[in-house]
Amino acid sequence: MSGDGEGIKGCPGKEPGELFRAGRLVKVCAPMVRYSKLAFRTLVRKYSCDLCYTPMIVAADFVRSAKARDSEFTTNKGDNPLIVQFAAKEAQVLCDAARIICPFADGIDLNCGCPQRWAMAEGYGACLINKPELVRDMVRHVRNQIDNPGFSVSIKIRIHEDLKRTVDLCQKAEATGVSWITVHGRNVEERHQPVHYDAIKVIKESVSIPIVANGDIKTLKDAENVHHLTGADVADTLAYSESKDLPQTKNPEISITEQVSC
Numbered sequence: 001m002s003g004d005g006e007g008i009k010g011c012p013g014k015e016p017g018e019l020f021r022a023g024r025l026v027k028v029c030a031p032m033v034r035y036s037k038l039a040f041r042t043l044v045r046k047y048s049c050d051l052c053y054t055p056m057i058v059a060a061d062f063v064r065s066a067k068a069r070d071s072e073f074t075t076n077k078g079d080n081p082l083i084v085q086f087a088a089k090e091a092q093v094l095c096d097a098a099r100i101i102c103p104f105a106d107g108i109d110l111n112c113g114c115p116q117r118w119a120m121a122e123g124y125g126a127c128l129i130n131k132p133e134l135v136r137d138m139v140r141h142v143r144n145q146i147d148n149p150g151f152s153v154s155i156k157i158r159i160h161e162d163l164k165r166t167v168d169l170c171q172k173a174e175a176t177g178v179s180w181i182t183v184h185g186r187n188v189e190e191r192h193q194p195v196h197y198d199a200i201k202v203i204k205e206s207v208s209i210p211i212v213a214n215g216d217i218k219t220l221k222d223a224e225n226v227h228h229l230t231g232a233d234v235a236d237t238l239a240y241s242e243s244k245d246l247p248q249t250k251n252p253e254i255s256i257t258e259q260v261s262c
């Protein structure tokens with residue numbers, strides 16, 4: 001793990017929670033394996049991206065191995081606010097990872113949305129949407145052991161086919177103290193199908209914390225529309241080439257997440 005972490009935390013006006021409370025369009029770079037590393041984050045921050053995530057990092061490897069930390073995480077003074085996304089399935093392991101990263105980041109995010117077969121088989125990612133108690137324990141552990149109320153603890157989920165289960169999950173997470181929930185509006189089986197914005201709207205109406213709607217937003221206009229449709233703080237993938245505010249690229253896989261505060 002490397003980086004000049006001094007000054008990253010507590011940067012005035014840049015605490016993630018403040019971004020949500022500011023009531024204006026906030027641009028967020030989504031967690032993307034292989035892409036959302038320091039160089040990419042540095043680039044998108046130059047183009048008015050307000051909040052960046054790292055790619056998903058397996059918390060157990062991060063805790064166990066200095067080599068894993070060195071290869072998975074690099075930061076610098078300008079790299080804030082920064083959310084480090086972990087894959088985890090044990091509360092203490094997530095907590096240990098959070099304690100290591102705390103001086104270098106502004107919050108952690110628990111991945112409960114990755115639908116990849118390897119992740120699900122290991123008990124990571126989207127299989128956690130079926131384990132609300134475990135999610136609650138993990139969030140609670142981090143909350144109890146990180147002595148910094150400004151340090152955010154968020155989760156990113158996919159939806160269930162039975163939406164009541166997602167609402168239950170989100171309400172339990174809210175009661176435990178998650179800072180916000182990013183909802184990718186597809187279920188575990190869905191890849192490129194239309195996003196269920198109606199489901200995100202129901203979730204938004206069932207909790208009081210910020211909900212970040214995620215999935216299938218290509219332009220700022222899309223983000224505004226989804227914000228309007230769902231009432232959520234909107235987040236999603238914005239292809240650079242389609243946004244006036246962002247650098248041009250021919251790589252369709254390079255994308256940012258867009259979020260709008262309600």
Ligand SMILES: Cc1cc2nc3c(=O)[nH]c(=O)nc-3n(C[C@H](O)[C@H](O)[C@H](O)COP(=O)(O)O)c2cc1C
Pocket residue numbers: 030031032033034035054055056085111113114156184191192214215216217236237253
């Ligand atoms: C290349 C790539 C890598 C991704 N890696 C992650 C990841 O590490 N963690 C995560 O929560 N989501 C990851 N995602 C999902 C995105 O954060 C986002 O939820 C998704 O791209 C939105 O759906 P859409 O692409 O249909 O708009 C990844 C997506 C892509 C395209």
